[in-house]
Amino acid sequence: MGVTSDARVVWQFLNGIAAIYKPAGYSLHRTRNTILTHLCRDLNALEGRPQREYVRIEGETDKPMTVQVVPNLADHLLLTGPHYQQKDFKLSWVNYLGYDTSGVVIIGINEGARTVMRMRESNPTRFYKVKGVFGQATDNYFTSGKIVEKATYKSIKRATVDAICASMQASHQRKMFELCGVDMQSQAAYDLAIQGPIRPANNKIPMIYAIKCVAFNMPEFTLEIACINEYEMYLKTLVHQLGIQLHSVATCTQIQCFRYGLFTTELALLKKHWDVQSILDNMEQTQAILDNNKYLVEQDSPTLIEQQI
Numbered sequence: 001m002g003v004t005s006d007a008r009v010v011w012q013f014l015n016g017i018a019a020i021y022k023p024a025g026y027s028l029h030r031t032r033n034t035i036l037t038h039l040c041r042d043l044n045a046l047e048g049r050p051q052r053e054y055v056r057i058e059g060e061t062d063k064p065m066t067v068q069v070v071p072n073l074a075d076h077l078l079l080t081g082p083h084y085q086q087k088d089f090k091l092s093w094v095n096y097l098g099y100d101t102s103g104v105v106i107i108g109i110n111e112g113a114r115t116v117m118r119m120r121e122s123n124p125t126r127f128y129k130v131k132g133v134f135g136q137a138t139d140n141y142f143t144s145g146k147i148v149e150k151a152t153y154k155s156i157k158r159a160t161v162d163a164i165c166a167s168m169q170a171s172h173q174r175k176m177f178e179l180c181g182v183d184m185q186s187q188a189a190y191d192l193a194i195q196g197p198i199r200p201a202n203n204k205i206p207m208i209y210a211i212k213c214v215a216f217n218m219p220e221f222t223l224e225i226a227c228i229n230e231y232e233m234y235l236k237t238l239v240h241q242l243g244i245q246l247h248s249v250a251t252c253t254q255i256q257c258f259r260y261g262l263f264t265t266e267l268a269l270l271k272k273h274w275d276v277q278s279i280l281d282n283m284e285q286t287q288a289i290l291d292n293n294k295y296l297v298e299q300d301s302p303t304l305i306e307q308q309i
Contacts, residue, residue, distance in 0.1 A: 009275060010046060011084070013309065015109065016108070016115075017108050017115055019117070019282060020035070020107060020208045021268035025100070034089055038274045040082065040084045047054050047065050054072045089109065094108070096255060098233075098255075100232060103255075103258055103260075103268075104265055105268075106260060114289075122297060123228060129258055130223045130252060131220065131223055131255075132239040134156060134221070135153040135248065151243075151248045155247075156246050161221065165211045165242075202229075204229060206227060232243065233253065239251065264288065269282055
């Protein structure tokens with residue numbers, strides 16, 4: 001969108017989907033309030049509608065009277081307050097990221113809130129980088145918690161970590177067929193398998209499509225996870241379970257959602273860019289992606305469609 005100084009014109013364009021980057025240690029509700037505060041600030045700084053006027057008739061009724069058009073003081077900003085306030089906006093999100101998780105969040109503003117509901121139902125794949133550390137366990141499975149257990153980790157090898165990750169992935173693949181009520185040795189299972197990963201009908205069951213160790217520098221490690229229906233505590237628990245299966249303990253230190261469907265961190269707006277102009281520009285980019293990939297809004301396939309940008 002081009003530069004304009006009329007707040008009313010800008011308001012009409014604030015209808016759509018945008019991608020933002022939520023920092024860790026920042027709740028999604030606080031993120032919402034911050035964005036709305038910035039939008040109200042920027043809109044109120046632009047030229048708003050002029051103060052309304054009214055006709056005033058003065059003078060004695062038995063003599064010629066004067067007719068004047070004067071500003072209506074009841075419509076003054078000092079009485080009405082700012083023209084744009086947070087309660088005037090609709091803002092909701094497609095994917096929920098917990099307090100300790102950073103990464104891409106897709107938000108819908110005003111009319112975009114309807115698109116948010118449809119995107120949430122289409123349930124695209126999410127991609128995470130989850131960092132952890134071996135040798136210690138906390139009471140909340142995260143580095144911010146109190147350490148409740150320590151263990152040795154010198155015997156842990158990269159090959160063993162890769163083997164455990166492959167085992168986790170295989171167990172979830174078997175679970176996909178079990179949820180479909182299909183025998184793993186049947187022709188129906190084969191027909192489903194050649195179509196690609198299956199999308200679970202129940203959107204409350206976490207499902208891992210891929211998990212691998214992409215960085216290993218003892219005692220720290222990084223997992224890359226492609227999943228669906230996940231939540232923050234579930235990802236923390238995966239790190240905890242990995243430590244147990246390696247006959248040690250592990251704690252999650254960082255969670256980042258670096259991709260949601262086709263929306264990556266390169267597209268997401270940082271906190272310093274949560275302003276009207278940046279969000280409007282971002283809406284144009286996200287709308288182009290939605291226009292070229294209708295399945296992100298209207299999903300009619302039980303399998304995960306090959307994603308194209």
